[in-house]
Amino acid sequence: MARVDALTKAAMALTTLSDGGATSGGGVASSVGDVVGQIWDAAVTPVAPPDPAVVAAMGVLALAVVLVTPVWRVARHVITIAHEGAHALAAVLTGRRLSGIRLHSDTSGLTVSSGRPRGFGMVLTAFMGYVGPGLIGLGAAALLRQGYAVGLLWLLVLLLALLLLQIRNWFGLWSVLVSGAALVAVSWWAAPAVQSAVAYAVTWFLLLGAVRPVLELQSERARGRAAASDADILARLTRVPGLVWVGVFLVVTVGAAVLGGWWIVGPAT
Helix, strand or coil, X not given: CHHHHHHHHHHHHHHHHHCCCCCHHHHHHHHHHHHHHHHHHHHHCCCCCCCHHHHHHHHHHHHHHHHCHHHHHHHHHHHHXXXXXXXXXXXXXXXXXXXXXXXXXXXXXXXXXXXXXXXXXXXXXXXHHHHHHHHHHHHHHHHHHCCCHHHHHHHHHHHHHHHHCCECCHHHHHXXXXXXXXXXXXXXXXXXXXXXXXXXXXXXXXXXXXXXXXXXXXXXXXXXXXXXXXHHHXXXXXXXXXXXXXXXXXXXXXXXXXXXXXXXXXXXX
Protein backbone atom coordinates (compact mmCIF):
# COMPACT_ATOMS: atom_id res chain seq x y z
CA MET A 1 0.00 0.00 0.00
CA ALA A 2 2.88 2.38 0.69
CA ARG A 3 4.01 2.13 -2.91
CA VAL A 4 0.52 2.81 -4.23
CA ASP A 5 0.23 5.79 -1.87
CA ALA A 6 3.53 7.16 -3.15
CA LEU A 7 2.36 6.89 -6.75
CA THR A 8 -0.95 8.52 -5.83
CA LYS A 9 0.85 11.40 -4.14
CA ALA A 10 3.05 11.88 -7.19
CA ALA A 11 0.03 11.90 -9.51
CA MET A 12 -1.79 14.42 -7.29
CA ALA A 13 1.28 16.65 -7.18
CA LEU A 14 1.51 16.58 -10.97
CA THR A 15 -2.17 17.49 -11.21
CA THR A 16 -1.64 20.41 -8.87
CA LEU A 17 1.31 21.52 -10.97
CA SER A 18 -0.79 21.51 -14.13
CA ASP A 19 -3.40 23.65 -12.33
CA GLY A 20 -0.75 26.21 -11.38
CA GLY A 21 -0.47 25.51 -7.65
CA ALA A 22 2.03 27.79 -5.90
CA THR A 23 3.76 25.06 -3.94
CA SER A 24 3.28 22.29 -6.48
CA GLY A 25 6.94 22.22 -7.51
CA GLY A 26 8.02 21.17 -4.04
CA GLY A 27 5.17 18.67 -3.86
CA VAL A 28 6.22 17.05 -7.12
CA ALA A 29 9.86 16.87 -6.02
CA SER A 30 8.88 15.36 -2.68
CA SER A 31 6.55 12.78 -4.20
CA VAL A 32 8.98 11.78 -6.92
CA GLY A 33 11.67 11.55 -4.26
CA ASP A 34 9.45 9.20 -2.24
CA VAL A 35 8.98 6.94 -5.27
CA VAL A 36 12.69 6.91 -6.13
CA GLY A 37 13.56 6.26 -2.49
CA GLN A 38 11.22 3.28 -2.29
CA ILE A 39 12.60 1.88 -5.55
CA TRP A 40 16.17 2.27 -4.28
CA ASP A 41 15.39 0.65 -0.94
CA ALA A 42 13.72 -2.30 -2.65
CA ALA A 43 16.55 -2.67 -5.15
CA VAL A 44 19.41 -2.72 -2.64
CA THR A 45 17.71 -4.88 0.00
CA PRO A 46 18.58 -8.57 -0.40
CA VAL A 47 15.66 -10.99 -0.26
CA ALA A 48 15.59 -14.69 0.54
CA PRO A 49 15.65 -16.95 -2.53
CA PRO A 50 12.40 -18.70 -3.41
CA ASP A 51 11.81 -22.35 -2.72
CA PRO A 52 14.08 -24.60 -4.85
CA ALA A 53 10.96 -26.04 -6.47
CA VAL A 54 10.02 -22.56 -7.71
CA VAL A 55 13.54 -21.99 -9.05
CA ALA A 56 13.42 -25.30 -10.89
CA ALA A 57 9.92 -24.61 -12.20
CA MET A 58 11.04 -21.25 -13.63
CA GLY A 59 13.93 -23.01 -15.34
CA VAL A 60 11.63 -25.61 -16.87
CA LEU A 61 9.24 -22.88 -17.98
CA ALA A 62 12.08 -20.93 -19.63
CA LEU A 63 13.33 -24.07 -21.36
CA ALA A 64 9.84 -24.81 -22.68
CA VAL A 65 9.58 -21.27 -24.07
CA VAL A 66 12.90 -21.75 -25.87
CA LEU A 67 12.04 -25.19 -27.26
CA VAL A 68 8.40 -24.67 -28.31
CA THR A 69 8.80 -22.87 -31.63
CA PRO A 70 5.49 -20.93 -31.77
CA VAL A 71 6.14 -19.52 -28.30
CA TRP A 72 9.81 -18.95 -29.08
CA ARG A 73 8.96 -16.81 -32.11
CA VAL A 74 7.29 -14.31 -29.79
CA ALA A 75 9.66 -14.57 -26.83
CA ARG A 76 12.70 -14.27 -29.09
CA HIS A 77 12.06 -10.52 -29.27
CA VAL A 78 13.47 -10.32 -25.73
CA ILE A 79 16.68 -11.98 -26.91
CA THR A 80 16.85 -9.58 -29.85
CA ILE A 81 16.58 -6.62 -27.49
CA ALA A 82 19.49 -8.01 -25.45
CA HIS A 83 21.44 -8.83 -28.65
CA GLU A 84 21.16 -5.31 -30.06
CA GLY A 85 21.73 -3.76 -26.64
CA ALA A 86 24.99 -5.69 -26.37
CA HIS A 87 26.09 -4.43 -29.80
CA ALA A 88 25.28 -0.87 -28.68
CA LEU A 89 27.12 -1.17 -25.37
CA ALA A 90 30.24 -2.55 -27.06
CA ALA A 91 30.15 0.25 -29.60
CA VAL A 92 29.93 2.94 -26.92
CA LEU A 93 32.62 1.36 -24.72
CA THR A 94 35.08 1.17 -27.62
CA GLY A 95 34.57 4.80 -28.62
CA ARG A 96 32.33 4.31 -31.62
CA ARG A 97 29.45 6.73 -32.17
CA LEU A 98 26.09 5.05 -31.79
CA SER A 99 23.59 6.15 -34.46
CA GLY A 100 20.54 4.12 -33.45
CA ILE A 101 18.90 0.73 -33.04
CA ARG A 102 16.07 -0.85 -35.01
CA LEU A 103 14.06 -3.89 -33.89
CA HIS A 104 11.89 -5.65 -36.45
CA SER A 105 8.76 -7.79 -36.23
CA ASP A 106 10.60 -10.83 -37.67
CA THR A 107 12.85 -10.74 -34.55
CA SER A 108 15.80 -9.35 -36.49
CA GLY A 109 17.49 -6.14 -35.47
CA LEU A 110 20.09 -3.62 -36.56
CA THR A 111 22.48 -1.49 -34.52
CA VAL A 112 24.24 1.26 -36.46
CA SER A 113 27.44 2.87 -35.24
CA SER A 114 30.14 4.89 -36.91
CA GLY A 115 33.89 4.90 -36.47
CA ARG A 116 36.86 3.00 -37.83
CA PRO A 117 35.67 0.29 -40.22
CA ARG A 118 38.22 -2.16 -38.82
CA GLY A 119 40.08 -2.70 -35.58
CA PHE A 120 39.26 -3.82 -32.06
CA GLY A 121 36.20 -1.61 -31.64
CA MET A 122 34.49 -2.96 -34.73
CA VAL A 123 35.42 -6.56 -33.89
CA LEU A 124 34.11 -6.33 -30.32
CA THR A 125 30.92 -4.61 -31.48
CA ALA A 126 30.22 -7.37 -34.00
CA PHE A 127 31.17 -10.10 -31.53
CA MET A 128 28.99 -9.03 -28.61
CA GLY A 129 25.58 -9.50 -30.24
CA TYR A 130 25.18 -13.27 -30.05
CA VAL A 131 26.99 -13.65 -26.74
CA GLY A 132 25.31 -10.61 -25.15
CA PRO A 133 22.09 -12.26 -23.93
CA GLY A 134 24.01 -15.07 -22.26
CA LEU A 135 26.44 -12.68 -20.58
CA ILE A 136 23.56 -10.51 -19.38
CA GLY A 137 21.94 -13.66 -18.03
CA LEU A 138 25.19 -14.55 -16.28
CA GLY A 139 25.29 -11.15 -14.61
CA ALA A 140 21.65 -11.58 -13.62
CA ALA A 141 22.44 -14.97 -12.09
CA ALA A 142 25.24 -13.36 -10.06
CA LEU A 143 22.77 -10.80 -8.67
CA LEU A 144 20.25 -13.51 -7.82
CA ARG A 145 22.97 -15.48 -6.03
CA GLN A 146 23.46 -12.45 -3.76
CA GLY A 147 19.72 -12.08 -3.17
CA TYR A 148 19.06 -9.04 -5.35
CA ALA A 149 16.04 -10.34 -7.26
CA VAL A 150 14.12 -7.06 -7.05
CA GLY A 151 17.27 -5.07 -7.73
CA LEU A 152 17.75 -7.12 -10.89
CA LEU A 153 14.25 -6.24 -12.12
CA TRP A 154 14.81 -2.52 -11.56
CA LEU A 155 18.24 -2.69 -13.19
CA LEU A 156 16.66 -4.25 -16.28
CA VAL A 157 14.09 -1.43 -16.30
CA LEU A 158 16.92 1.11 -16.22
CA LEU A 159 18.78 -0.62 -19.06
CA LEU A 160 15.61 -0.70 -21.17
CA ALA A 161 15.06 3.01 -20.50
CA LEU A 162 18.58 3.78 -21.73
CA LEU A 163 18.06 1.55 -24.76
CA LEU A 164 14.81 3.34 -25.54
CA LEU A 165 16.76 6.54 -26.21
CA GLN A 166 18.46 4.85 -29.17
CA ILE A 167 15.45 3.15 -30.77
CA ARG A 168 14.73 4.48 -34.25
CA ASN A 169 11.59 2.65 -35.41
CA TRP A 170 8.04 2.18 -34.16
CA PHE A 171 8.14 -1.59 -33.66
CA GLY A 172 11.34 -1.28 -31.66
CA LEU A 173 9.76 1.47 -29.56
CA TRP A 174 6.73 -0.72 -28.89
CA SER A 175 8.85 -3.79 -28.03
CA VAL A 176 11.01 -1.97 -25.50
CA LEU A 177 8.08 -0.09 -23.95
CA VAL A 178 6.02 -3.27 -23.49
CA SER A 179 8.98 -5.11 -21.96
CA GLY A 180 9.76 -2.21 -19.64
CA ALA A 181 6.14 -1.71 -18.60
CA ALA A 182 5.80 -5.39 -17.72
CA LEU A 183 8.91 -5.26 -15.54
CA VAL A 184 7.78 -2.04 -13.84
CA ALA A 185 4.38 -3.58 -13.07
CA VAL A 186 5.97 -6.64 -11.50
CA SER A 187 8.64 -4.65 -9.65
CA TRP A 188 6.19 -2.16 -8.16
CA TRP A 189 2.90 -3.96 -7.59
CA ALA A 190 3.58 -7.70 -7.46
CA ALA A 191 4.01 -9.63 -4.23
CA PRO A 192 7.62 -10.41 -3.25
CA ALA A 193 7.20 -14.09 -4.13
CA VAL A 194 6.02 -13.17 -7.62
CA GLN A 195 8.87 -10.68 -8.07
CA SER A 196 11.44 -13.35 -7.20
CA ALA A 197 9.82 -15.91 -9.49
CA VAL A 198 9.80 -13.46 -12.41
CA ALA A 199 13.43 -12.50 -11.79
CA TYR A 200 14.45 -16.15 -11.90
CA ALA A 201 12.32 -16.82 -15.00
CA VAL A 202 13.87 -13.88 -16.86
CA THR A 203 17.38 -14.98 -15.89
CA TRP A 204 16.79 -18.58 -16.95
CA PHE A 205 15.35 -17.36 -20.24
CA LEU A 206 18.34 -15.14 -21.00
CA LEU A 207 20.75 -17.97 -20.21
CA LEU A 208 18.92 -20.67 -22.16
CA GLY A 209 17.52 -18.44 -24.88
CA ALA A 210 20.98 -17.21 -25.85
CA VAL A 211 21.93 -20.62 -27.25
CA ARG A 212 19.16 -21.21 -29.79
CA PRO A 213 19.90 -18.14 -31.99
CA VAL A 214 23.48 -19.37 -32.43
CA LEU A 215 22.20 -22.71 -33.71
CA GLU A 216 19.69 -20.93 -35.93
CA LEU A 217 22.49 -18.73 -37.26
CA GLN A 218 24.54 -21.69 -38.44
CA SER A 219 21.45 -23.30 -39.95
CA GLU A 220 20.83 -20.13 -41.97
CA ARG A 221 24.49 -19.90 -42.96
CA ALA A 222 24.43 -23.50 -44.18
CA ARG A 223 21.56 -22.53 -46.51
CA GLY A 224 23.44 -19.50 -47.77
CA ARG A 225 20.94 -17.08 -46.23
CA ALA A 226 23.13 -15.21 -43.75
CA ALA A 227 25.98 -13.68 -45.72
CA ALA A 228 25.75 -10.47 -43.66
CA SER A 229 25.60 -12.20 -40.27
CA ASP A 230 27.78 -11.17 -37.34
CA ALA A 231 29.91 -14.29 -37.86
CA ASP A 232 30.57 -13.42 -41.49
CA ILE A 233 31.30 -9.78 -40.63
CA LEU A 234 33.84 -11.04 -38.09
CA ALA A 235 35.29 -13.36 -40.72
CA ARG A 236 35.87 -10.42 -43.06
CA LEU A 237 37.36 -8.32 -40.25
CA THR A 238 39.71 -10.98 -38.85
CA ARG A 239 40.16 -13.53 -41.67
CA VAL A 240 39.05 -16.20 -39.21
CA PRO A 241 36.34 -18.39 -40.83
CA GLY A 242 32.75 -17.59 -39.92
CA LEU A 243 32.19 -21.16 -38.75
CA VAL A 244 34.90 -20.67 -36.13
CA TRP A 245 33.13 -17.57 -34.85
CA VAL A 246 29.86 -19.48 -34.65
CA GLY A 247 31.71 -22.07 -32.57
CA VAL A 248 33.01 -19.34 -30.27
CA PHE A 249 29.48 -17.94 -29.89
CA LEU A 250 28.27 -21.42 -28.96
CA VAL A 251 31.03 -22.01 -26.42
CA VAL A 252 30.37 -18.66 -24.72
CA THR A 253 26.59 -19.02 -24.62
CA VAL A 254 26.60 -22.63 -23.46
CA GLY A 255 29.31 -21.81 -20.91
CA ALA A 256 27.27 -18.88 -19.60
CA ALA A 257 24.18 -21.10 -19.35
CA VAL A 258 26.05 -23.79 -17.42
CA LEU A 259 27.81 -21.40 -15.07
CA GLY A 260 24.74 -19.21 -14.59
CA GLY A 261 22.60 -22.25 -13.95
CA TRP A 262 25.06 -23.44 -11.31
CA TRP A 263 25.03 -20.04 -9.64
CA ILE A 264 21.23 -20.16 -9.51
CA VAL A 265 20.77 -23.69 -8.16
CA GLY A 266 24.10 -24.28 -6.42
CA PRO A 267 24.71 -23.49 -2.75
CA ALA A 268 25.55 -19.86 -2.01
CA THR A 269 29.03 -19.20 -0.68
